[in-house]
Amino acid sequence: MSRFGAYGGRFVPETLMSPIEELEHAYLEARQDTAFQAELDDLLHRFAGRPTPLTPARRLTARLGGATIYLKREDLLHTGAHKINNCIGQALLARRMGKHRVIAETGAGQHGVATATVCALLGLECVVYMGEEDMSRQSLNVARMKLLGADVVPVGSGSKTLKDAINEAMRDWVTNVETTYYLLGSVLGAHPYPLMVRDFHRVIGVEARAQILEAEGRLPDVLIACVGGGSNAIGLFHAFIPDSSVRMVGVEAGGRGDALGEHAARFRGGSPGVLQGTYTYVLQDADGQIATTHSVSAGLDYPAIGPEHAMLRDAKRADYVACSDRDALEACRTLARTEGIIPALESSHAVAEAIRRAPSAKGELFIVNVSGRGDKDMEILKRELSL
Amino acid sequence: MSAQPTKVSRISDRFAKLRASGQLGFVAYITAGDPNLDRTLEFALALDEAGADVLELGVPFSDPLADGVVIQRGVERALRAGTNLAGILALVKKLRQTSQLPVVVFSYLNPILKYGFARFADDAASAGADGVLLTDVSVEEATPFVEESRRVNLDTIFLAAPTSTDARLRAIAGHSRGFIYAVSRTGVTGARQALSSQLLPLIDRLRAATDLPIAAGFGISRPEHMAVLRGKIEAAVVGSALVQNIEEHNSPERLAAFVRGLKNGS
Numbered sequence: 240m241s242r243f244g245a246y247g248g249r250f251v252p253e254t255l256m257s258p259i260e261e262l263e264h265a266y267l268e269a270r271q272d273t274a275f276q277a278e279l280d281d282l283l284h285r286f287a288g289r290p291t292p293l294t295p296a297r298r299l300t301a302r303l304g305g306a307t308i309y310l311k312r313e314d315l316l317h318t319g320a321h322k323i324n325n326c327i328g329q330a331l332l333a334r335r336m337g338k339h340r341v342i343a344e345t346g347a348g349q350h351g352v353a354t355a356t357v358c359a360l361l362g363l364e365c366v367v368y369m370g371e372e373d374m375s376r377q378s379l380n381v382a383r384m385k386l387l388g389a390d391v392v393p394v395g396s397g398s399k400t401l402k403d404a405i406n407e408a409m410r411d412w413v414t415n416v417e418t419t420y421y422l423l424g425s426v427l428g429a430h431p432y433p434l435m436v437r438d439f440h441r442v443i444g445v446e447a448r449a450q451i452l453e454a455e456g457r458l459p460d461v462l463i464a465c466v467g468g469g470s471n472a473i474g475l476f477h478a479f480i481p482d483s484s485v486r487m488v489g490v491e492a493g494g495r496g497d498a499l500g501e502h503a504a505r506f507r508g509g510s511p512g513v514l515q516g517t518y519t520y521v522l523q524d525a526d527g528q529i530a531t532t533h534s535v536s537a538g539l540d541y542p543a544i545g546p547e548h549a550m551l552r553d554a555k556r557a558d559y560v561a562c563s564d565r566d567a568l569e570a571c572r573t574l575a576r577t578e579g580i581i582p583a584l585e586s587s588h589a590v591a592e593a594i595r596r597a598p599s600a601k602g603e604l605f606i607v608n609v610s611g612r613g614d615k616d617m618e619i620l621k622r623e624l625s626l
Numbered sequence: 627m628s629a630q631p632t633k634v635s636r637i638s639d640r641f642a643k644l645r646a647s648g649q650l651g652f653v654a655y656i657t658a659g660d661p662n663l664d665r666t667l668e669f670a671l672a673l674d675e676a677g678a679d680v681l682e683l684g685v686p687f688s689d690p691l692a693d694g695v696v697i698q699r700g701v702e703r704a705l706r707a708g709t710n711l712a713g714i715l716a717l718v719k720k721l722r723q724t725s726q727l728p729v730v731v732f733s734y735l736n737p738i739l740k741y742g743f744a745r746f747a748d749d750a751a752s753a754g755a756d757g758v759l760l761t762d763v764s765v766e767e768a769t770p771f772v773e774e775s776r777r778v779n780l781d782t783i784f785l786a787a788p789t790s791t792d793a794r795l796r797a798i799a800g801h802s803r804g805f806i807y808a809v810s811r812t813g814v815t816g817a818r819q820a821l822s823s824q825l826l827p828l829i830d831r832l833r834a835a836t837d838l839p840i841a842a843g844f845g846i847s848r849p850e851h852m853a854v855l856r857g858k859i860e861a862a863v864v865g866s867a868l869v870q871n872i873e874e875h876n877s878p879e880r881l882a883a884f885v886r887g888l889k890n891g892s
Contacts, residue, residue: 250735250762252692254787254812257794396698397688406691413692414813416789513735513762514689526710527740528688 241430244553246546249429250513251409258416263431265336270438275331282327286360287317289324289442293450293606298577299594306461306600308593309454311447311475311608314582320611321440321471322353322424328439330357333420340364340415343422344408346373346401346467347538347585348380349611350424355389365389368407372399373537380615398531401467401541405515425468426545429516433546440474447606448478455604461596463488464608465588466559467503467538469545471610476557486558489548490588492534493561499524503532504561505544506552512543519546535564535619536584538611566591568623571613583611584619636728636756637781637804640679641839644860650852651679651861652889653841655732656868657700658683659709661876663717670717672878674727676885679861680805680841682759683718685711685733692734692761694816700869711741715753722754730757730783730804738771747774757781757804765797772801785809786832788824799836807863808832808842817847817867821854829859849891864888 241249249259269275283289292315296308313321333341341363345351351367358365367384371393374381384391397403405427412421426433426440444462451459462479464472466489479485494502502508505520512521514529522530522542534540551557562570567584570591575581582590586609593607613620620626634642644651654673658666670681686704690697711733718729731750738746738760750758758780763771765784775782781804786795789812798806808829811822825842832840842855843863855862864885871884 248767249764250767251764252761252787252809253764253785253794253798254789254809256764256766256787257789257791402689406689409691410694410814416812512739515691516762521736523736523740525740527737528705529736 243433243547244550246517246519246549247430247433248518249516250518251429251516252413254413255416259429266332266431266435269332269335275335279328279331283324283442287323287327288315290446291315293447293454295454296578299574302577303594303597306597306603306605308597308605308607309451310578310580311443311606313443313471314580314586314609314612318349318353318356319614320349320353320583321443321474322350323356324442324474325424325436325439325470326350326353326357326422329422329435330361330363333363333422334361336420338418338420340366340419341422342366342368342408342411342419343424344368344401344404345424346404346540347536348373348377348384348615349538351389351391352380352383352387354422355384355387358389359387366411367391368394368404368411370394370399370401370404373401376619377537377615400537402529409515425470426473426547427468427515427517427543433517436470437473437477437547440470441477443471443474443608444476444478447475451604451606457604458482458485459606460603461486461488461605463490463589463592463605465490465539465585465610466544466548467541467585469548471608473545473547475606475608480556487551487556488592489557489559490592491559491561492536492539492588493563494533495564499530501533502561503534503540503542505542506559507561514543517543517546519549520544535567535623536588538583538585539588560592562588562591570594571620572624580609581613582609583613584616586610633779635779635781635804636726637680637730640728641805641860644679645839648857650856651841652677652885653680653682653843653861653863654678654868654885655682655684655863655865656872657686657697657704658714658717659686659704659707660700660869660872661703662707663709663713665876667717667720668878669872669881670721670727671725672882673885674725676882677889678727678885680728680730682730682732682863682865683714685714685731685737687734687737690734692814694814694866696866696870696873697815699873711737711746715749715755718753718755728756729754730759731755732759733761735760735762743770743774747778747780751778751780755780757783759783759807761785765801768801783807786828788812788828792831792835795831795835799838802838805839805841805860806832806836808840808859810842810844810846813844815844815866817870818845821845821851826858849888852888853891
């Protein structure tokens with residue numbers, strides 16, 4: 240049960256094996272505990288702002304002249320992205336396990352901000368590891384984390400991005416494992432993280448499914464979400480997996496070119512390997528060294544993809560495409576001007592794919608996951624779009 | 627509890643001699659290719675000369691999440707020099723022309739996975755390597771790797787940690803050949819002032835689980851650490867302190883002198 244088809248598993252140093260077994264045990268117990276679920280639901284509702292709306296994108300739909308597009312509005316959640324769903328769940332689990340110190344990694348800063356927020360809410364100590372490169376391109380989120388009382392630790396090793404922040408968080412965890420809970424931010428890492436993080440985001444698809452049935456009286460034809468580790472995508476997809484008529488599209492970061500190092504499209508240039516605890520598609524060289532990646536969006540800038548996505552792709556249950564930096568930036572502008580919504584650069588990749596395929600999909604119904612809002616990206620948008 | 631290997635490996639042979647003599651063995655870790663593979667061969671010969679009992683050759687990996695800063699820097703130097711697994715096995719072959727020092731290939735999983743377990747087992751055995759330890763492979767995920775290693779009589783060495791339950795220690799013993807590597811403390815690799823208080827209880831629990839020799843590492847860097855361990859376990863593993871010595875001096879003579887100092891308690 241620790242695998243998604245051939246993928247997943249638990250590849251960590253022995254020191255972490257017993258703690259991860261404990262975590263799995265605690266999570267499976269919490270999952271069955273109605274009091275835990277009730278507290279989670281209450282915080283998602285009254286603190287985070289669930290349910291999020293499913294907004295019809297009327298002007299975008301009209302402009303593209305094809306598919307009818309709906310937007311799942313995770314950008315409206317407290318802290319500005321879907322990440323808070325998982326943070327509330329895991330922070331409650333940390334408290335339940337008696338761990339008072341929470342550590343996390345962050346790429347774009349959204350997971351770090353959400354973790355810092357929930358730690359403030361629950362009175363937990365919070366340390367966030369963040370690559371120096373990401374700290375400079377997401378400086379507003381660094382300030383937010385600090386304001387919320389978190390200790391933000393710069394990571395200067397390797398590519399100075401998300402991957403290196405995870406390495407450093409794991410070094411902290413293996414050192415302070417008795418007192419510390421590692422609040423991993425995506426459907427990555429050793430089992431049970433990919434399963435647990437998916438469960439906490441599953442609410443996105445559960446809501447969207449009910450909302451689209453209410454609005455249109457039928458299931459959607461296509462779901463579109465961006466995929467870094469893949470948490471918002473699996474969150475949207477999971478409740479629709481049994482609905483075989485619903486096509487699911489994950490959008491990876493195509494960056495600025497096809498060469499290794501220029502993008503983060505694991506299904507385009509990657510192959511199966513093990514990184515940071517899990518067996519999945521990884522961007523790597525011929526010697527099994529992990530490749531550097533590039534994306535304009537820090538949250539997609541990671542060389543491995545969640546193992547459940549690898550399984551869905553092998554089973555042809557989901558399709559994965561890549562979108563360039565340039566197309567994502569353009570899509571961000573388009574959505575802002577047609578719908579009055581500034582999506583995060585991560586989510587802009589999903590919007591770009593909807594824009595690409597909608598004109599030839601007359602009569603179809605799309606749901607696009609707007610996983611976060613673009614406030615954090617304003618510096619980059621200012622520069623890249625000459626605002 | 628475990629079947630005997632079909633022949634006595636260089637590692638088992640060395641540990642049998644250590645047990646007979648009552649001496650504390652010395653397992654030396656260095657990162658292969660730091661600062662280049664030619665130099666690593668000189669370091670290996672110097673370590674043999676200085677009385678190391680087992681050589682652990684680290685395969686550099688881009689994401690060494692179990693390592694502290696000293697070994698991280700060694701890995702970066704090795705990767706900059708273009709070190710890969712094929713080159714490391716060629717180095718082992720060269721070493722075998724003049725030395726019978728037991729060699730353990732010490733790696734994260736992904737470089738071995740990419741090379742292929744079966745191909746790795748064949749090439750490592752024919753190069754003259756004696757054992758393999760994969761840092762991020764627990765007994766639960768070890769089956770294909772153990773099977774391929776058994777086929778060519780490569781010893782499989784697993785880590786045991788202070789956090790490992792007794793049930794896990796028994797499983798670790800069942801999967802291990804040659805010796806067990808006891809991780810002296812929760813944490814990453816790196817020299818420390820004092821020996822961890824977590825180590826001696828782990829050794830006691832391991833002794834109850836297995837008759838295999840025990841080598842302890844993580845943080846061992848001083849003669850007084852060695853003195854505490856003498857008589858309690860078969861060998862001490864020293865890694866970061868050697869990599870630091872290489873970083874500072876890049877000298878086989880200085881490395882050998884450092885090892886002699888540790889072994890002789892000066």
